[in-house]
Amino acid sequence: xxxxxxxxxxxxxxxxxxxxxxxxxxxxxxxxxxxxxxxxxxxxxxxxxxxxxxxxxxxxxxxxxxxxxxxxxxxxxxxxxxxxxxxxxxxxxxxxxxxxxxxxxxxxxxxxxxxxxxxxxxxxxxxxxxxxxxxxxxxxxxxxxxxxxxxxxxxxxxxxxxxxxxxxxxxxxxxxxxxxxxxxxxxxxxxxxxxxxxxxxxxxxxxxxxxxxxxxxxxxxxxxxxxxxxxxxxxxxxxxxxxxxxxxxxxxxxxxxxxxxxxxxxxxxxxxxxxxxxxxxxxxxxxxxxxxxxxxxxxxxxxxxxxxxxxxxxxxxxxxxxxxxxxxxxxxxxxxxxxxxxxxxxxxxxxxxxxxxxxxxxxxxxxxxxxxxxxxxxxxxxxxxxxxxxxxxxxxxxxxxxxxxxxxxxxxxxxxxxxxxxxxxxxxxxxxxxxxxxxxxxxxxxxxxxxxxxxxxxxxxxxxxxxxxxxxxxxxxxxxxxxxxxxxxxxxxxxxxxxxxxxxxxxxxxxxxxxxxxxxxxxxxxxxxxxxxxxxxxxxxxxxxxxxxxxxxxxxxxxxxxxxxxxxxxxxxxxxxxxxxxxxxxxxxxxxxxxxxxxxxxxxxxxxxxxx
Numbered sequence: 001x002x003x004x005x006x007x008x009x010x011x012x013x014x015x016x017x018x019x020x021x022x023x024x025x026x027x028x029x030x031x032x033x034x035x036x037x038x039x040x041x042x043x044x045x046x047x048x049x050x051x052x053x054x055x056x057x058x059x060x061x062x063x064x065x066x067x068x069x070x071x072x073x074x075x076x077x078x079x080x081x082x083x084x085x086x087x088x089x090x091x092x093x094x095x096x097x098x099x100x101x102x103x104x105x106x107x108x109x110x111x112x113x114x115x116x117x118x119x120x121x122x123x124x125x126x127x128x129x130x131x132x133x134x135x136x137x138x139x140x141x142x143x144x145x146x147x148x149x150x151x152x153x154x155x156x157x158x159x160x161x162x163x164x165x166x167x168x169x170x171x172x173x174x175x176x177x178x179x180x181x182x183x184x185x186x187x188x189x190x191x192x193x194x195x196x197x198x199x200x201x202x203x204x205x206x207x208x209x210x211x212x213x214x215x216x217x218x219x220x221x222x223x224x225x226x227x228x229x230x231x232x233x234x235x236x237x238x239x240x241x242x243x244x245x246x247x248x249x250x251x252x253x254x255x256x257x258x259x260x261x262x263x264x265x266x267x268x269x270x271x272x273x274x275x276x277x278x279x280x281x282x283x284x285x286x287x288x289x290x291x292x293x294x295x296x297x298x299x300x301x302x303x304x305x306x307x308x309x310x311x312x313x314x315x316x317x318x319x320x321x322x323x324x325x326x327x328x329x330x331x332x333x334x335x336x337x338x339x340x341x342x343x344x345x346x347x348x349x350x351x352x353x354x355x356x357x358x359x360x361x362x363x364x365x366x367x368x369x370x371x372x373x374x375x376x377x378x379x380x381x382x383x384x385x386x387x388x389x390x391x392x393x394x395x396x397x398x399x400x401x402x403x404x405x406x407x408x409x410x411x412x413x414x415x416x417x418x419x420x421x422x423x424x425x426x427x428x429x430x431x432x433x434x435x436x437x438x439x440x441x442x443x444x445x446x447x448x449x450x451x452x453x454x455x456x457x458x459x460x461x462x463x464x465x466x467x468x469x470x471x472x473x474x475x476x477x478x479x480x481x482x483x484x485x486x487x488x489x490x491x492x493x494x495x496x497x498x499x500x501x502x503x504x505x506x507x508x509x510x511x512x513x514x515x516x517x518x519x520x521x522x523x524x525x526x527x528x529x530x531x532x533x534x535x536x537x538x539x540x541x542x543x544x545x546x547x548x549x550x551x552x553x554x555x556x557x558x559x560x561x562x563x564x565x566x567x568x569x570x571x572x573x574x575x576x577x578x579x580x581x582x583x584x585x586x587x588x589x590x591x592x593x594x595x596x597x598x599x600x601x602x603x604x605x606x607x608x609x610x611x612x
Contacts, residue, residue, distance in 0.1 A: 052359070052367045052369070053361070055076075055361065056078070056359040056361065056367050056369060057369070059076055059077050059078045059359055059360075059361075060076075060077055060078065061077075061078050061079065061080075061357075062074065062077045062078070062079050062083070063079065063080075063083050064079070064082075064083040064084075064086035064087045064090070064091070064340075067079075067083075067087050067091060068087075068091060068092060070091075070093070071093040071094075072093075072094075073094060073364065073485075073486050073487075074087070074360055075360055075361070075362050075363075075364055076360065076361065076362045077359075077360055078357050078358070078359045078360075078369070079357065079358055080342060080355065080356070080357055080358075080375060080378075081341065081342050081343045081355075081356045081357065081358060081482075082340035082341060082342045082430055082431065083340075084358040084482075084483075084486075085340045085341060085482065085491055086340045086431075087486055088484070088486040088487060088489065088491060089338060089340075089490075089491060090289055090290070090316075091486065091487065092291065094486060094487040095290075095486070095487055096486075096487050096488070096489065096490055096491075097289070097290050097293070097338070098289075098290050098291070098292065098487075119226060119227065120134055120224070120225075122590065122591045122592060122593055123592070123593070123594065124594070125593050125594065126593065126594050126595060127593055127594070127595045127597060128593065128597050128599050128602070130593075131593060131599050135219065135224065167195055168192055168195050171188050171191055171192045171195070172192065174188055175188040175189065175192070182363060183363060183364045220259065220333075220334055221578075221600065221603070221604055221607075222259065222262050222263045222266070222333065223259075223262055224599075224600075224603075225591055225599075225600040226262050226266055227265075227266040227269060227270070228586060228587060228590045228591050228600060229263075229266070229582075229586070229600065230262065230263045230264075230265070230266025230267050230269075230270065231266055231267075231270045231586070231587065232581070232582055232585040232586035232587070233263070233267060233331070233449070233585070234266070234267040234270040234271055235270075235585045235586075236449075236581075236585045236611075237251070237253065237267070237329055237449075238251075238271060238275055238278055240329075240447070241278065241329075242278070244327075245327055246278065246281070247277075247281070249281075249326060249327050250281045250282065250283055250326065251271075251278055251281055251282045251283070251329075252283045252285075252324075252326050252327070252328035252329070253267070253282070253283070253284045253285065253328065253329050253331060254285050254286075254287060254324075254328055254329070254330045254331065254443075254446075255284070255285070255286045255287070255331045255332075255333075256287050256317050256330065256331065256332045256335045256435075257287075257288060257289070257317075257332070257333075257334075257335045257338075258286035258287075258288050258293070258297050258312070259293060259297075260293065260296045260297065260300060261286070261296060261297035261298075261299075261300035261301050262300070263331075263333065264284055264286060264297065264300075264301055264304075264310065265300055265301055265304070267284070268282070268284060268301070268304045268309065268310070272304075272307075279307075279309070282309050283309055283311075284304070284309055284310050284311070285310075285311045285312075285313060286310075286311070286312045286313065287313050287315060287317045287320070288312060288313070288314055288315075289314075289315065289316045289317070291314055294312050294314040297312045298312050317435065317438060318431065318434045318435060318438060320438050320442050321442070322442065323442055324442060324443045324445075324446075325444070325445065326445065327445040327446075327447075328443065328445065328446050328447070329446070329447050329448075329449055330439060330443060330446045330447070330448050330449065331449045332435075332448070332449070332450045332451075332452075333449075333450075333451045333452070334451065334452055334453075335450075335452070336429065336432055336435075336450065336452045336493075336495045336500075337452050337453055337492040337493050337494070337495065338490075338491070338492050338493075339429060339431030339432050339434075339435065339493075340430065340431035341427045341428060341429050341430060341431060341464075341466070341493055342355065342356065342375070342377075342378050342381075342427070342428050342430045343355075343356040343425045343426065343427050343428070343462070344356065344373065344378065344382070344425075344426050344428060345370060345396070345422035345423050345424070345425055345426065346394040346396065346397055346422065346423045346426070347421065347422060347423075348397075348401060348409060348420055348421055348422065348423060349409050349410050349414075349421070350406075350409075350410075351393070351394055351397065351401070352372065352373075353372075353373045353378075353382060353394065354370040354371060354372055354373065354422060355370070355371060355372070355373045355374065355375055355378050356368055356369070356370055356425070357369045357370070357371065358483055366483035366484075368483065370422065377430050377433070377434070378428065378430060380433070381428050381429075381430050381433050382428070384433070384503055384506070384507075385428070385499075385503075387506065388499070388502040388503055388506050389499065389502070394423065394426070395426045395463045396423045396424045396425065396426045396462060396463040397423045398423070424461055424462045424463065425460075425461070425462035425463070425465065426462060426463040426464070427462060427463060427464045427465055427466060427493060428464075429464075429493065429495070429500075432495075432500065433503070436503065436504060436507050437507075440507055440508060440510075447611075447612050448504070448610065448611070448612040449609075449610075449611060449612075450500075450609065450610040450611075451578070451581075451607060451608070451609045451610075452494075452495045452607060452608070453492070453494050453495065453606055453607050454494055454495060454496070454497055454606055454607060454608040455494050455606045456492070456493075456494045456606065457606075458478040459494065460480065460481070460482065464493060464494055464495075464496060465493075466482060466491050466492055466493045467490075467491075467492055467493075468480075468481065468482050468484060468489050468490070468491050469489065469490055470484075470488055470489045470490065494606075495608075497575050497608045497610055498575065500610060501573055501575060501610060504573065504610075504612065505573060572612065573610070573611070573612045574609075574610070574611045575608055575609065575610055575611075576608065576609040576611065577605075577607075577608055577609070578601075578603075578604045578605065578607040578608065578609070579601045579602070579605070580609075581609045582600060582601050583601060586600065586601070588600075588601060
């Protein structure tokens with residue numbers, strides 16, 4: 001069940017209560033609580049309830065790292081928004097990507113049906129409408145196979161488990177020991193209901209709840225247009241490698257969040273088949289936070305692992321500690337959208353920021369709280385934002401606040417009941433900032449390849465608001481709050497690529513702290529670094545990718561010198577649309593339909609690329 005959050009215009013808490021601003025999603029009338037069971041799925045809003053219960057201000061503050069060892073969803077705690085989102089998506093026991101989500105699988109060998117081939121027969125498909133139908137057939141086939149697998153699992157379990165009646169009686173006894181109206185009691189009642197339906201019809205088992213969990217399947221351009229999408233990226237990488245690094249350095253690739261390994265396989269297959277000399281110098285490392293997906297990657301990339309060029313590292317990239325001193329490419333496709341974000345709002349009185357927290361009470365209900373910004377990471381991001389994007393009003397503030405004198409704003413804020421006390425939410429990518437910090441400190445000679453959504457439909461209100469959705473019975477359902485049951489919903493954000501580029505260039509241009517393991521010159525990130533260390537600065541893969549078999553124009557005199565500079569100025573950091581990148585590097589004819597349309601290029605118009 002989904003919680004919706006009601007937004008109220010409330011004054012600052014006064015008296016002994018902490019000076020928090022908040023959004024309340026439940027009533028504080030004790031009589032109302034006494035007359036109805038207290039549970040997270042109730043919609044008992046009270047427009048006149050100014051404050052959540054006092055317990056929400058006193059609950060312990062926890063982080064996602066502290067929750068990672070817990071096998072059950074937390075209760076009676078508070079956490080910053082980014083910790084709540086990280087826990088919802090990546091908790092190893094119940095997180096969305098750790099346990100629930102599935103990429104639309106490659107269908108080779110999975111079925112005898114013609115529409116379940118490994119790659120779509122693009123030249124045989126009439127138009128994009130028919131292509132959409134083919135995609136839907138794959139979804140239907142996936143869910144059909146999953147339902148059958150669930151039924152088979154139930155049949156195997158019943159051979160060794162107690163009878164249905166014994167299981168129902170055991171659940172009834174357990175239910176007596178749980179508090180009335182609690183989430184545990186409701187879950188036990190649901191289990192009993194399923195068993196009772198199985199008892200009334202012994203040949204039918206209700207797997208809907210389990211299907212909701214494992215049915216979180218979605219597709220990416222890598223999956224839909226495999227292998228052509230990965231081959232396009234391979235052409236770009238090989239072109240840049242041959243232009244700047246070959247043959248004096250290996251082609252070292254780090255992919256963040258490799259999914260099921262499809263992109264890595266398509267890239268390596270292309271290099272092995274078309275660039276054997278480069279393949280001999282290729283090292284591909286996937287950094288994957290999900291143990292389940294890491295195993296899938298190892299299985300899919302077994303051939304290349306036997307060649308000694310693939311390594312799957314199971315860890316969170318944001319916690320990377322080792323120094324990578326070789327030049328390398330860092331690939332992050334559809335990674336930024338699922339990195340954790342914080343949310344801030346700004347006072348309509350003094351424009352000061354307030355950070356968002358999620359409080360979870362003893363029943364599992366969610367409450368949003370707002371307090372003055374104290375978190376160092378949020379403070380740092382806001383300072384960077386004001387440096388690269390100085391503005392009069394903070395993001396999300398209505399334009400008329402700039403016209404109202406400060407004294408009037410203070411009077412309105414204090415005296416007028418329905419004057420909004422906070423601006424709309426501003427979702428800030430603190431996870432992306434952490435990623436840039438890792439690149440800066442641990443990967444000083446990297447080049448970044450990023451692709452992600454620049455805008456999203458059905459997003460929550462606010463600046464760079466996320467889309468929160470789940471897939472149920474074959475339908476994707478968006479909801480209106482990120483405060484949802486952890487692990488059952490995808491939470492993903494758009495990326496402001498211009499802002500990301502500006503922050504990236506600013507951070508990379510800052511002086512690097514002394515590090516004895518990295519012999520990097522002071523002017524490494526400046527435009528004055530000697531051109532003799534790399535190919536002609538005016539050249540790029542745009543001109544080279546049609547013929548990237550020739551060697552670099554300049555040779556490096558010594559093999560012990562520092563690798564070539566990979567970031568010089570903003571001209572070398574490009575933002576391309578999805579179509580621009582693929583038109584330049586993809587074999588477009590391979591995905592063209594019979595009517596001349598090309599879904600690989602025309603779809604994902606709301607995605608962009610950042611190339612450094």
